[in-house]
Amino acid sequence: MPYVNIKVTKENGGLSKEEKQKLIEGSTRLLQETLGKNPNTTVVTIDEIDMDNWGIGAEQISDRRKKGQ
Incomplete structure (x- = not known):
């Protein structure tokens, strides 16, 4: 059974909900x-x-984003 864990900020x-569904389907x-692998x-x-x-x-990413990085 494959297990995929996607981590995003x-x-x-x-x-x-739609973006999450696209990630799951893709x-x-x-x-x-x-x-x-079996999709089921x-x-x-x-x-x-x-x-x-x-x-x-x-x-922290929050600080990097404020700087435009």
């Missing part, structure tokens, strides 16, 4: 087409992480 209210389809047993989870809880280069 939560911005501007987060992903819409990930499932990719595993089916590329690796021959593919699990996809999406985690939206607050920008203050995500860091790159010792800096």
Whole structure:
């Protein structure tokens, strides 16, 4: 059973239901087409992480975005 975990920063209210559905469908389809995995047993989870809880280069994403990085 394939398990896909997508992590994205939560911005501007987060992903819409439609965007999440596209990510789930696309990930499932990719595993089916590329690796021959059964879509009925593919699990996809999406985690939206607050920008203050995500860091790159010792800096919070929220601060990096304010600087335009």
